[in-house]
Amino acid sequence: MNPEIARFVRRLGAFGLMAIPVYLLLLMLWGRFAPAIANLNYRIASYGHMYSRLRDVRTAGPVDVLIAGSSHAYRGFDPRLFEAHGLKAFNLGSSAQTPRQTELLLDRYLDELQPQWLILEVYPASYTLDGVESTLDVLANDPIDAGMRRLVWELSNAKVWNTHIYATLSRTLGGGFPKVQEPAERDGDRYIAGTGYVERAGYYYRFDPVVSRRWTYRDQAYAALDRILEKARARDIRVWLVEAPITRAMYDSYGPQPEFVRQMQQRAPFTDFNGTLSLNDSLHFYDSDHLNQDGVIAFNAALLSAFDTLRAEPMR
Amino acid sequence: MLFNSIDFALFLPLVFLLYWGVFQKSVKARNGFLLVVSYVFYGWWDWRFLLLIAFSTLLDYWVGLKLRDQEDERMRKTFLYISLVVNLGLLGFFKYYNFFVDSFVDAFRFFGHEIPSRGLDIVLPVGISFYTFQTLSYSIDVYRRKLSPAPDFVAFAAYVTYFPQLVAGPIERATNLLPQFSHLARFDKSKAADGLRQMLWGFFKKMVVADHCAEHVNLIFSDPSAHSGGTLWLGALFFAFQIYGDFSGYSDIAIGSSRLFGFDLMRNFAFPYFSRDMAEFWRRWHISLSTWFRDYLYIPLGGSQGGLGMKVRNTFIIFVVSGFWHGANWTFVFWGFLNALYFMPLLLLGANRNHLEIVAKGRWFPSLREFLSISATFALTLLAWVFFRAADLAQAFDYIGGMFQWNRFAELTYANGIGAALTLIWIAYLLTMEWFARDRQHALEGFWAQRSRGLRWSFYAVQIFIIGMFHQTGETPFIYFQF
Numbered sequence: 039m040n041p042e043i044a045r046f047v048r049r050l051g052a053f054g055l056m057a058i059p060v061y062l063l064l065l066m067l068w069g070r071f072a073p074a075i076a077n078l079n080y081r082i083a084s085y086g087h088m089y090s091r092l093r094d095v096r097t098a099g100p101v102d103v104l105i106a107g108s109s110h111a112y113r114g115f116d117p118r119l120f121e122a123h124g125l126k127a128f129n130l131g132s133s134a135q136t137p138r139q140t141e142l143l144l145d146r147y148l149d150e151l152q153p154q155w156l157i158l159e160v161y162p163a164s165y166t167l168d169g170v171e172s173t174l175d176v177l178a179n180d181p182i183d184a185g186m187r188r189l190v191w192e193l194s195n196a197k198v199w200n201t202h203i204y205a206t207l208s209r210t211l212g213g214g215f216p217k218v219q220e221p222a223e224r225d226g227d228r229y230i231a232g233t234g235y236v237e238r239a240g241y242y243y244r245f246d247p248v249v250s251r252r253w254t255y256r257d258q259a260y261a262a263l264d265r266i267l268e269k270a271r272a273r274d275i276r277v278w279l280v281e282a283p284i285t286r287a288m289y290d291s292y293g294p295q296p297e298f299v300r301q302m303q304q305r306a307p308f309t310d311f312n313g314t315l316s317l318n319d320s321l322h323f324y325d326s327d328h329l330n331q332d333g334v335i336a337f338n339a340a341l342l343s344a345f346d347t348l349r350a351e352p353m354r
Numbered sequence: 355m356l357f358n359s360i361d362f363a364l365f366l367p368l369v370f371l372l373y374w375g376v377f378q379k380s381v382k383a384r385n386g387f388l389l390v391v392s393y394v395f396y397g398w399w400d401w402r403f404l405l406l407i408a409f410s411t412l413l414d415y416w417v418g419l420k421l422r423d424q425e426d427e428r429m430r431k432t433f434l435y436i437s438l439v440v441n442l443g444l445l446g447f448f449k450y451y452n453f454f455v456d457s458f459v460d461a462f463r464f465f466g467h468e469i470p471s472r473g474l475d476i477v478l479p480v481g482i483s484f485y486t487f488q489t490l491s492y493s494i495d496v497y498r499r500k501l502s503p504a505p506d507f508v509a510f511a512a513y514v515t516y517f518p519q520l521v522a523g524p525i526e527r528a529t530n531l532l533p534q535f536s537h538l539a540r541f542d543k544s545k546a547a548d549g550l551r552q553m554l555w556g557f558f559k560k561m562v563v564a565d566h567c568a569e570h571v572n573l574i575f576s577d578p579s580a581h582s583g584g585t586l587w588l589g590a591l592f593f594a595f596q597i598y599g600d601f602s603g604y605s606d607i608a609i610g611s612s613r614l615f616g617f618d619l620m621r622n623f624a625f626p627y628f629s630r631d632m633a634e635f636w637r638r639w640h641i642s643l644s645t646w647f648r649d650y651l652y653i654p655l656g657g658s659q660g661g662l663g664m665k666v667r668n669t670f671i672i673f674v675v676s677g678f679w680h681g682a683n684w685t686f687v688f689w690g691f692l693n694a695l696y697f698m699p700l701l702l703l704g705a706n707r708n709h710l711e712i713v714a715k716g717r718w719f720p721s722l723r724e725f726l727s728i729s730a731t732f733a734l735t736l737l738a739w740v741f742f743r744a745a746d747l748a749q750a751f752d753y754i755g756g757m758f759q760w761n762r763f764a765e766l767t768y769a770n771g772i773g774a775a776l777t778l779i780w781i782a783y784l785l786t787m788e789w790f791a792r793d794r795q796h797a798l799e800g801f802w803a804q805r806s807r808g809l810r811w812s813f814y815a816v817q818i819f820i821i822g823m824f825h826q827t828g829e830t831p832f833i834y835f836q837f
Contacts, residue, residue, distance in 0.1 A: 039375045043374045045543070046546060050550075056811055056815065057818055060816070060819065061818060064823075076823045078823065170827070196827050
């Protein structure tokens, strides 16, 4: 190679060696004062009670039923109602969780929890998301392992990269994974210790016009679901795919999703409770797509009844 | 392959190292390598696009040879027409077929006749408008005997598909770019370093300024009736900087990355928002397209040689055609027409070449008069950009009507106020940097190059941090790809 080019490449390399520490230094300073602004989102023990859930999951097993999925899961499936029905359950849902983050969490905790049943809450929108929001939630609230590093690489998103780097450095320099005391009650939410469940009682949905939308599903989401089912099968865990109820207004904004239903039905037993359960938008929800505690009680009654029927059926 | 993607971040250094390390043995090897990597770059979107560009390349190479060998002027003209008809025919089919069909259907409906629409589901090949004009410039210049035909097919194909400028320009003239494929370039360290600086600035403009502006623009333009006049002005302002940051950012990355390989592309933007009148604006905005229309349409139509009537007619023609080039929608046609109207007073008063020098030359700040003329010119472009961005003419007129609704002008109707304020800070930063570099090729040329290495490198590192921390996450395609 021409010596001038070699010099240029060496100079570029030297610049890189100088720019990387500058970037890291600025990132650490930024994270210290504004950890959740711009392309950094390191919110530990924050909205959704993920920190508490991921502390509780370590001591929750073994369980009969493990629930995973989006916020519809951790706000819609109440393990106390399962308990009253004679089933020990844990809820591993998280905000905007896509099948890829479900897979990551199951890789971490499935063997500890040893469930007989896995109820996967499947919301069509979760199959359209890039998974950034949910990944940031897990990144901030759980130790980082090789599976997380793989996911960060897969997503190739600056916000995820920055948060990953910040989390790694701050934990390395700060003496390990942070221990905080997360309040059980926050902004109307109440975390139920030991269950993973977040209760919202006494709030009612006031109708807001909902913009109609169309979903574009991601093949990667279906692929992640397939891997989850494969792992469950390998452990003799039975799986039920459940679409939890949302308000009629929200459900009608995207209408029936025959392609999504077909994809679900060909993989595992699937039930859409929007079609089988009649709830009132104002009385049973606190916003356009989350149940309040009254709604959860009504939904879980129907869910557990259907679950009894499903359990009686031979394994598919 | 998008410039603002991980793919390109891996592709460019690899190509750079192979280019200088392996393929500098001969012109043929170098051109062959550039051709292959350009096809990889372009085929990254959709390999089927390669068939079209290969066909266009073959056709124009063949036309060039025929024009060289043919002495008979009628036959030469026939070959030129073949190139024009086929290239413009392909462009017309892929870009304008559905527009014409829908316009006919609408016209018949207007007169009370319902006819079924027979639109086709056509995928518009990325960058077709750009490379079509580039190959046309070759055929026309060879026809005019201003240019010798390409020495060999590989050199010509590499010229047509040269990846830095393939999908969104600058629209290169064969007379400028093609000769650069006939000899080996010597590596110039300062040119390559300045290319990197220009790329850095281009990435900032695209990823931080344009993409943040886009977020606000999409929300405000999606429902203009919900917003106050002040918010609609803000939406138009954001769009002005979205399109500027997006397109001039692309051009900076294209020109900068090309300089890494020793190729000089033409300048495409010269700080157009510091223009004192519309004529100056059009000398500084999308220069490669404006000069293309000047050389291949305006001058053949008679240019400004005839009487006033001819000048006026030709000006309207090039602006309207330029508008139509941007997209198959009446909004673009009207945008072109409106710019022609803006241009008219200057043309009629013979004042269209008043401002050939940069503004406030030798001074730090503009005079009050200069400041007012820059502001007035910018306000006119804002109104025109509304037509460029709107979904249809009705929405554009409603939007502009809303901008002048004084009774609720200052009402706060935009929820993301903090996001908008942050974006305004980035716009102010962009304008400040470009103002102090307005006598240079790009914002990071010159001033920073003269500082100590420590200071320069610290500045570049901070600039990289700004991009890393503040760019819109997710790959956002460049607006001009659709043209």
